[in-house]
Amino acid sequence: MIVVQKYGGTSVADTERIVRVAERVAQAKEAGHDVVVIVSAMGKTTDSLLRQAHEVSSVPPGRELDMLLTAGERISMALLAMAIHEQGLTARSFTGSQAGIITDSVHGKARILDITPGRITEALTGGHVVIVAGFQGVSRDSKDITTLGRGGSDTTAVALAAALRAEVCEIYTDVDGVYTADPRIVPNARRLDRLSHEEMLELAACGTKVLMVRSVEYARNHNVNVHVRSSFSYNDGTWVGAKEDTMEQAMISGVAHDSGEGKVVVRRVPDKPGVAARIFTALADAQINIDMIVQNVSADGTTDISFTLPLADGPRALQLLRGLSDEVGISDIVLDEQVGKVSLIGAGMKTHPGVAAAMFEALSEAGVNIEMISTSTIRISVVVRQQDVEIAVRAIHERFGLGADEKEPEA
Amino acid sequence: MIVVQKYGGTSVADTERIVRVAERVAQAKEAGHDVVVIVSAMGKTTDSLLRQAHEVSSVPPGRELDMLLTAGERISMALLAMAIHEQGLTARSFTGSQAGIITDSVHGKARILDITPGRITEALTGGHVVIVAGFQGVSRDSKDITTLGRGGSDTTAVALAAALRAEVCEIYTDVDGVYTADPRIVPNARRLDRLSHEEMLELAACGTKVLMVRSVEYARNHNVNVHVRSSFSYNDGTWVGAKEDTMEQAMISGVAHDSGEGKVVVRRVPDKPGVAARIFTALADAQINIDMIVQNVSADGTTDISFTLPLADGPRALQLLRGLSDEVGISDIVLDEQVGKVSLIGAGMKTHPGVAAAMFEALSEAGVNIEMISTSTIRISVVVRQQDVEIAVRAIHERFGLGADEKEPEA
Numbered sequence: 001m002i003v004v005q006k007y008g009g010t011s012v013a014d015t016e017r018i019v020r021v022a023e024r025v026a027q028a029k030e031a032g033h034d035v036v037v038i039v040s041a042m043g044k045t046t047d048s049l050l051r052q053a054h055e056v057s058s059v060p061p062g063r064e065l066d067m068l069l070t071a072g073e074r075i076s077m078a079l080l081a082m083a084i085h086e087q088g089l090t091a092r093s094f095t096g097s098q099a100g101i102i103t104d105s106v107h108g109k110a111r112i113l114d115i116t117p118g119r120i121t122e123a124l125t126g127g128h129v130v131i132v133a134g135f136q137g138v139s140r141d142s143k144d145i146t147t148l149g150r151g152g153s154d155t156t157a158v159a160l161a162a163a164l165r166a167e168v169c170e171i172y173t174d175v176d177g178v179y180t181a182d183p184r185i186v187p188n189a190r191r192l193d194r195l196s197h198e199e200m201l202e203l204a205a206c207g208t209k210v211l212m213v214r215s216v217e218y219a220r221n222h223n224v225n226v227h228v229r230s231s232f233s234y235n236d237g238t239w240v241g242a243k244e245d246t247m248e249q250a251m252i253s254g255v256a257h258d259s260g261e262g263k264v265v266v267r268r269v270p271d272k273p274g275v276a277a278r279i280f281t282a283l284a285d286a287q288i289n290i291d292m293i294v295q296n297v298s299a300d301g302t303t304d305i306s307f308t309l310p311l312a313d314g315p316r317a318l319q320l321l322r323g324l325s326d327e328v329g330i331s332d333i334v335l336d337e338q339v340g341k342v343s344l345i346g347a348g349m350k351t352h353p354g355v356a357a358a359m360f361e362a363l364s365e366a367g368v369n370i371e372m373i374s375t376s377t378i379r380i381s382v383v384v385r386q387q388d389v390e391i392a393v394r395a396i397h398e399r400f401g402l403g404a405d406e407k408e409p410e411a
Numbered sequence: 412m413i414v415v416q417k418y419g420g421t422s423v424a425d426t427e428r429i430v431r432v433a434e435r436v437a438q439a440k441e442a443g444h445d446v447v448v449i450v451s452a453m454g455k456t457t458d459s460l461l462r463q464a465h466e467v468s469s470v471p472p473g474r475e476l477d478m479l480l481t482a483g484e485r486i487s488m489a490l491l492a493m494a495i496h497e498q499g500l501t502a503r504s505f506t507g508s509q510a511g512i513i514t515d516s517v518h519g520k521a522r523i524l525d526i527t528p529g530r531i532t533e534a535l536t537g538g539h540v541v542i543v544a545g546f547q548g549v550s551r552d553s554k555d556i557t558t559l560g561r562g563g564s565d566t567t568a569v570a571l572a573a574a575l576r577a578e579v580c581e582i583y584t585d586v587d588g589v590y591t592a593d594p595r596i597v598p599n600a601r602r603l604d605r606l607s608h609e610e611m612l613e614l615a616a617c618g619t620k621v622l623m624v625r626s627v628e629y630a631r632n633h634n635v636n637v638h639v640r641s642s643f644s645y646n647d648g649t650w651v652g653a654k655e656d657t658m659e660q661a662m663i664s665g666v667a668h669d670s671g672e673g674k675v676v677v678r679r680v681p682d683k684p685g686v687a688a689r690i691f692t693a694l695a696d697a698q699i700n701i702d703m704i705v706q707n708v709s710a711d712g713t714t715d716i717s718f719t720l721p722l723a724d725g726p727r728a729l730q731l732l733r734g735l736s737d738e739v740g741i742s743d744i745v746l747d748e749q750v751g752k753v754s755l756i757g758a759g760m761k762t763h764p765g766v767a768a769a770m771f772e773a774l775s776e777a778g779v780n781i782e783m784i785s786t787s788t789i790r791i792s793v794v795v796r797q798q799d800v801e802i803a804v805r806a807i808h809e810r811f812g813l814g815a816d817e818k819e820p821e822a
Contacts, residue, residue: 015466022467049486055426056433057493064496067504068489071482075460078479082468085475093478098554119554143509143530 002124002166003028006038006134006157010174011231012076013043015083021172021231022083025129029089034124036164038134038157039080041072062107066136066147070096073133073153081131091129094119096136096145101156103137103146110137110146112155112218115163132160151212158215162222169219169226171211176230177237178203178210180254180402185390188403192253197241199253199347200226202379206343207258216240251348252355252400257393259340259386261291262314263372266321267332268302275328276305282320288313292341292374292381306372308383311337339371340389343381344396350377362399368392413535413577414439417449417545417568421585422642423487424454426494432583432642433494436540440500445535447575449545449568450491452483473518477547477558481507484544484564492542502540505530507547507556512567514548514557521548521557523566523629526574543571562623569626573633580630580637582622587641588648589614589621591665591813596801599814603664607758608652610664611637613790617754618669627651662759663766663811668804670751670797672702673725674783677732678743679713686739687716693731699724703752703785703792717783719794722748750782751800754792755807761788773810779803 005025012018021037028035049068053060060068077093084091100116123130134153137146148155154171161169178200179189195203197220204213210228219226219241229237269275276295283290291308309317314335321333349355359380363370368391372383384392397403416436423429432448439446460479464471471479488504495502511527534541545564548557559566565582572580589611590600606614608631615624621639630637630652640648680686687706694701702719720728725746732744760766770791774781779802783794795803808814 015463018467052426052486052490053493056429056490057497060493061496061501064489064492064502064504067492068486071485071489074482074485075463075479078475078482079463079467081475081478082464082471085472086468090472091475093475 001033002036002161002164003033004036004038004157004161004164004166004169005172006153006170007040007172007231008153008174009040009043009046011172012039012080015079018042018076018079019083019086021080022087024231025080025084026087026089029129033167036120036124036130036132036160036166037080038132038153038160039073039076040134040153041069042076042079045072045075063144066107066145069147070133070136070145073135077131077133081129084129084131089129090127091131092123093131093133094123095133096156097138099132099160101132101137101159102140103148105139105142105144105146107144107146109149110139112137112148112159113140115159117160117163120160120164132156148214151215154212154215155218158218158222158224158226161224162218167225169224171226171228172231173210173228174230174232175210176233176235177228178208178240178254181393181397182208182257185257185393186255186397186403189254189397190402190404192238193236194239195241195253196347197223198378199345200240202343202345202376203254203256206256206341206345206379206381207260208254208256211240251352252344252346252402254345254402255393255396255400256343256345257340257389258343259389260311261308261339261341262311263306263308263336263339263383264314264317264321265304265306265334265336266330267304267334268330269305270329271301271303278324278328279305279321282324283309283317286316286320288317288320292372292383294372294374308339308341308372338386339383340386340392341381341383342389342392342396343379344400345379347378349380356380358399359396362395363392366391366395368395412444413447413572413575414444415447415449415568415572415575415577415580416583417564417581418451418583418642419564419585420451420454420457422583423450423491426490429453429487429490430494430497432491433498435642436491436495437498437500440540444578447531447535447541447543447571447577448491449543449564449571450484450487451545451564452480453487453490456483456486474555477518477556480558481544481547481556484546488542488544492540495540495542500540501538502542503534504542504544505534506544507567508549510543510571512543512548512570513551514559516550516553516555516557518555518557520560521550523548523559523570524551526570528571528574531571531575543567559625562626565623565626566629569630569633569635569637572635573629578636580635582637582639583642584621584639585641585643586621587644587646588639589619589651589665592804592808593668596668596804597666597808597814600808601813601815603649604647605650606652606664608634609789610756610758611651613754613756613787614665614667617667617752617756617790617792618671619665619667622651662763663755663757663813665756665813666804666807666811667754667756668751668800669754670800671722672719672750672752673722674717674719674747674750674794675725675728675732676745676747677716677741678745679741680716681740682712682714689739690716690732690735693735694720694728697727697731699728699731703783703794705783705785719750719752719783749797750794751797751803752792752794753800753803753807754790755811756790758789760791767791769810770807773806774803777802777806779806
């Protein structure tokens with residue numbers, strides 16, 4: 001049985017912690033598993049390398065930036081391999097390229113195209129613990145080193161777990177699982193034992209930071225069991241996607257929030273075919289990821305279109321839209337950076353009417369005004385004032401009885 | 412015309428110096444050369460990585476140590492590539508493996524078996540400056556990352572210069588060339604304009620630190636022109652191996668010294684066939700590199716054998732020889748760590764009788780006692796007391812008129 005374990009930057013922050021990780025790996029190996037470990041760069045290494053890059057270059061070329069940053073995992077994986085040897089086992093470390101992580105050529109946010117893990121399976125057969133550098137791969141076309149972008153180590157882990165048909169992909173982090181809400185905001189938030197891939201995907205997309213969206217997508221598409229747990233304890237964490245038929249589907253999983261988005265409102269857009277398409281094509285061409293889109297009903301031949309997007313992309317989106325104003329006949333464009341998004345997620349909600357109503361009622365009672373609403377079959381998201389985000393999270397969390405020692409009420 | 416430039420750790424110690432190197436590279440490129448740059452790790456990076464290795468491991472496995480240390484050049488080469496982009500040129504960095512540096516599998520001191528520089532020539536044809544990580548390669552058999560040992564970046568540079576048929580291999584360092592003696596000992600020591608490969612080889616083997624022996628061997632075997640020069644000035648340094656027929660052969664090139672060796676004396680060895688062979692086979696099997704060997708004429712059926720070896724290997728050699736004492740009938744073994752070696756090197760000395768006599772006379776006049784002597788066609792070495800080394804160097808340097816503003820006397 002193959003177990004994939006991924007350790008993030010805080011879990012390998014210094015040589016002392018690397019020794020702790022080695023002990024944990026040794027335990028898994030001694031329990032009879034074939035162990036494949038994916039590591040991130042140590043602590044602040046990536047930030048420090050980035051700083052040096054900007055000392056020598058105003059716009060560091062992507063190919064060289066990837067070459068630079070991949071030194072980080074190279075260091076942590078070699079040190080971990082040594083620490084595992086010190087435990088009396090043998091270990092072999094592999095770069096992304098050596099591990100067969102084949103990607104496209106988009107430096108800085110490459111996508112995995114294929115995995116050819118021949119050297120990994122060979123090393124496992126030889127009885128070695130295998131350590132693989134997270135976050136990195138090699139371009140199929142140019143043979144250049146690539147990186148998968150922030151959080152890419154999670155994706156490496158899930159992708160290898162899929163390719164190796166691992167029993168589980170354990171994601172070790174500094175928290176002990178996925179919670180019904182951010183415990184810093186909701187003190188009685190409860191750790192979730194199980195989640196479906198879809199629920200985790202919505203949570204991650206709505207601001208829950210524990211797993212990156214891309215790694216969850218990959219896990220869903222390849223049906224990989226993910227176990228999110230703490231590298232500081234031996235307790236079970238949260239299982240994502242475990243295929244248990246008897247798994248009881250909770251109506252609501254949790255409340256996520258995200259204060260990293262801004263809202264753009266385009267008023268008095270001519271209400272005729274093709275205008276919305278023109279606007280969002282322009283934004284997509286500029287690689288701006290739009291999140292929620294809301295269009296109001298038409299009045300006097302015009303309509304209002306609002307959408308949310310990452311705060312960092314706000315000024316560029318505004319510039320683009322102003323460039324279009326003559327062409328599509330819009331003039332009133334506003335960027336609002338003081339917003340936040342609060343989302344309620346639960347695979348069971350689609351069969352329970354009244355969830356949305358209960359959520360809006362809770363917000364109303366807490367005095368929180370709703371500015372935008374969007375829904376999927378397992379999610380309801382609202383945009384509110386940024387200063388209302390925490391109030392909203394607490395109100396919804398309490399309304400649905402998600403905390404510890406609380407019972408879920410009927411919706 | 413291809414120019415290979417190698418920059419050592421002090422030349423790329425921080426991002427500021429990396430920018431200086433980029434400016435120098437840009438000048439060579441703008442002068443119309445195809446430029447291939449070999450870099451070492453920045454300043455103390457290698458030492459810092461080694462320290463971390465020893466924090467997690469008592470005996471770091473060689474494969475993983477090489478994986479770890481090669482992160483150092485990865486960082487410096489990517490930063491240099493960025494800095495060169497900033498100069499308005501394009502640059503592509505390659506690891507040893509990507510550059511086609513194929514080695515054997517001896518981690519920590521791998522030897523280059525072959526160079527397949529396809530990606531380098533392709534990048535040069537594309538008009539890019541090429542940057543290659545020094546000190547590293549990839550094993551032909553295991554495909555694992557290897558390192559060439561201390562000073563290996565010089566070897567990388569010379570080997571690539573040979574494979575690419577470069578016009579010159581420029582070794583940039585923190586001194587401006589090879590001197591007739593160490594200027595810290597002999598203030599009027601003179602920078603040498605030209606040296607043959609053989610002279611440089613003897614100088615390096617006898618303690619001159621500017622170039623590593625292996626890189627000079629490689630340069631001699633492949634007839635590579637090496638230019639040793641300072642990265643802090645634009646003056647010419649010392650040319651090694653330039654093929655000028657009109658080059659006047661100086662009788663004496665310089666005086667080298669080495670205080671890193673110890674002397675072992677084995678007294679009253681039975682004077683019969685096979686004894687010396689038994690002793691030196693045992694030492695060779697233990698990978699101990701013997702330098703000078705002197706055996707005196709026999710007296711009363713026994714003889715004395717003395718040899719020098721790296722100080723670090725002294726205790727182990729002593730232990731080995733004591734283990735042999737019953738078998739070969741020796742009992743009196745002494746390790747003397749307080750010795751030093753002083754060597755006079757010059758390709759012209761073989762055709763000038765009296766050089767040895769003049770050297771011994773100078774030592775005698777300076778009150779320096781000679782303990783061992785060994786010679787080659789272009790070198791005379793003596794072992795003296797360690798506290799006499801500097802006196803000996805100065806006396807010989809002066810006797811042969813090697814300093815600036817001095818004329819060479821007739822020997």
